[in-house]
Amino acid sequence: xQDVDLLYLVLYGACPLHATRELEDIEEDHFRLPPPHKVxxxxxxxxxxxxQPKVIDDYLEESSAxxxxxxxxxxTAVDPTKGGNDSMYFYPGRVWLDTDGNTIQxxxxxxxxxxxxxxxxxYGENKDGPTYQxxxxxxxxxxxxxxxxxxxxxxxxxTHEGIVLRGEPSNVIHDLYKSKVLxxxxxxxxxxxxxxxxxxxxxxxxxxxxxVGVAVSSSPTGPFTYLYSFRPHGCESRDMxxxxxxxxxxxxxxxxxxxxxxxxSPLTEDYLQITAAMKRILIRRHREAPAVFKHQGTYYxxxxxxxxxxxxRALAHAxxxxxxxxxxxxxxxxxxxxxYRLTTFLSQSTFVLPLxxxxxxxxxxxDRWSPSNLRDSRYVWLPLFVGGLADEPLDYSFGFPLWSRVxxxxxxxxxxxxxxxxxxxxxT
Numbered sequence: 001x002q003d004v005d006l007l008y009l010v011l012y013g014a015c016p017l018h019a020t021r022e023l024e025d026i027e028e029d030h031f032r033l034p035p036p037h038k039v040x041x042x043x044x045x046x047x048x049x050x051x052q053p054k055v056i057d058d059y060l061e062e063s064s065a066x067x068x069x070x071x072x073x074x075x076t077a078v079d080p081t082k083g084g085n086d087s088m089y090f091y092p093g094r095v096w097l098d099t100d101g102n103t104i105q106x107x108x109x110x111x112x113x114x115x116x117x118x119x120x121x122x123y124g125e126n127k128d129g130p131t132y133q134x135x136x137x138x139x140x141x142x143x144x145x146x147x148x149x150x151x152x153x154x155x156x157x158x159t160h161e162g163i164v165l166r167g168e169p170s171n172v173i174h175d176l177y178k179s180k181v182l183x184x185x186x187x188x189x190x191x192x193x194x195x196x197x198x199x200x201x202x203x204x205x206x207x208x209x210x211x212v213g214v215a216v217s218s219s220p221t222g223p224f225t226y227l228y229s230f231r232p233h234g235c236e237s238r239d240m241x242x243x244x245x246x247x248x249x250x251x252x253x254x255x256x257x258x259x260x261x262x263x264x265s266p267l268t269e270d271y272l273q274i275t276a277a278m279k280r281i282l283i284r285r286h287r288e289a290p291a292v293f294k295h296q297g298t299y300y301x302x303x304x305x306x307x308x309x310x311x312x313r314a315l316a317h318a319x320x321x322x323x324x325x326x327x328x329x330x331x332x333x334x335x336x337x338x339x340y341r342l343t344t345f346l347s348q349s350t351f352v353l354p355l356x357x358x359x360x361x362x363x364x365x366x367d368r369w370s371p372s373n374l375r376d377s378r379y380v381w382l383p384l385f386v387g388g389l390a391d392e393p394l395d396y397s398f399g400f401p402l403w404s405r406v407x408x409x410x411x412x413x414x415x416x417x418x419x420x421x422x423x424x425x426x427x428t
Contacts, residue, residue: 020361020417023383026335027411034058034065055339056310059346062372070346071370071378077103080157088156088415092345092380093368098150099159103128105148107367107377108184110241110351111155112196114220121220122150123187123198124350126163127374134179134205139308140371141205143167143178147185147198149221155353155363155416164222165198165215175202175213175229182213184289184350187220188244190271196220197271199242199252202229210236212254214272232265233278239288241351242267243322246294251322255288256280259306262287264323279323287315292322293352295360295386300406302332302349302364309371311343318403329403332384336410345410347380358417360386364408384408 033055058066070093077095078086096104109124126145133140144167150158167182168174176182181203189196195216202213211231215224231237232252240254250267252274262285265278282303289304299319305312316332319325333341340346347366355361364384370376388405 020358020383020385023361023411023414023417024385024407024409026409029336029340029410029412031069031337034069056343060310060371062370062376067370070368071376086413088154089413090156090381090411090415091413092347092382092411093378096158096379099157102160103375104150104158104160104379105145105375106150106379107374108350109365110186111353111365112187112189112220113356114189117151117220119151119153119220120155121161121187122152122158123147123164123185125183125185127377129375131372131374138205139207140374141181142374144176144180144182146176147182147200147224151221161221164217165224165226175211176226180204180209181207184240186240186242186351188242188250188271189220190250191248193270194218195270196224198224199240201238201240201254203238207238210238212237212240212252216272227272232263232274235263237263239290241290241292242271243292243294245322251292253290253292253301255290259288260284260286262290262303277323281324281326282317282328285328289349291349291352291365293354293362295404298403300352300386300403301326302352302406302408304344304348309369311346311348311369313342314344314349314408316406318406327403329406332406332408334407334409340410345380345382345408352384355383355416362386382408382410383414 058064072094074095077097078091079097080099098104105126105128106122106124107127111120111122113120126148127142129142129145131140131142146163146166149161149164151161152158167178168176169178183201185198185200187196187198198215200213202211203209211229213229215226217224235256237254242252244250250271252265254263256263261283262281263278265274286306287303288306291302293300299322301317303315313331316329317326347368349366351365353363355363362384364382366380368378368380385407386404
């Protein structure tokens with residue numbers, strides 16, 4: 001057996017259940033919030049009352065003490081070049097450095113495991129530029145730099161492979177022109193064509209284009225060639241993701257109709273287009289940021305509410321068929337405190353990664369956005385488990401869903417089980 005295949009079997013083989021028990025411990029996190037910013041009464045009269053709760057306003061303001069509490073400085077950065085007791089620990093919300101000592105820039109991203117190279121590849125938005133507003137009441141943004149790629153064998157120490165899809169600096173009509181929008185890139189491998197296919201949200205500065213974009217490469221580290229953008233089935237498409245099923249079929253999920261619902265559609269065999277089939281799901285639920293995964297034949301999804309850069313309450317959903325119908329299970333967040341649970345630990349979903357070797361265990365990947373300085377946005381990675389009965393009733397009946405509960409457990413620091421680490425490092 002080739003070393004690559006052996007490594008994959010080790011990574012995805014059986015691992016004792018006791019290895020994850022400490023990750024399923026409910027960890028409380030009680031903190032005292034700093035006093036709120038003082039607001040000039042004249043400013044309130046001029047602007048009108050604020051819509052968000054005051055603590056969220058302060059959290060979003062980079063100069064506030066509340067913001068500093070959840071965005072610790074560079075001194076606490078997770079640094080894979082240093083050994084010691086903190087080695088292999090994830091610290092949600094801290095600065096995360098790559099193997100060159102630079103801050104990882106892979107926002108709104110996802111991870112693909114590549115059998116050929118026996119490595120994980122993390123793709124995401126590079127936001128390492130100045131934050132500005134395109135118009136007075138517009139959303140904060142960074143010019144398109146491109147899609148960054150990082151590789152790893154242990155999911156903790158990441159090597160920068162470069163910008164694999166670059167923004168366009170001069171061609172104003174190009175979809176990737178710097179003042180436009182490229183968000184939420186996801187890459188899947190096509191076994192038939194042996195190509196790596198990237199899907200992403202493409203938009204103009206006013207978010208009126210609302211399309212998906214497609215790029216292709218012969219290597220996981222690029223460069224990717226940008227092909228085109230389009231509106232799937234003629235519908236608006238904003239936050240999106242792609243999911244590759246066990247049988248090789250792949251699907252596009254996207255928020256549509258002013259984010260009031262989600263659509264799901266199979267991709268063609270080459271993953272470069274969508275088929276004619278499409279289902280509307282979670283209608284009138286106002287959900288975005290879909291992250292789809294599968295366990296024991298059931299499809300699951302984590303979504304976010306629609307509140308701009310401000311964090312909100314996540315919801316978990318489940319379906320027997322990927323095309324639906326989809327039912328809502330409730331808030332998956334466990335531990336921390338009520339404030340954390342109502343804000344998805346101050347983050348927004350982007351991807352759910354099967355945790356190698358541990359059935360029913362996953363890594364929940366999310367972004368903690370810093371809208372006034374987007375390059376300083378952080379990553380919140382936490383253990384996610386599927387198991388047990390849901391503890392919230394269905395929204396549209398008095399009954400409870402038959403699906404297993406999805407639980408995202410808060411931990412200030414955590415690491416993958418030692419058994420997995422030993423098996424992984426022994427074969428790399």
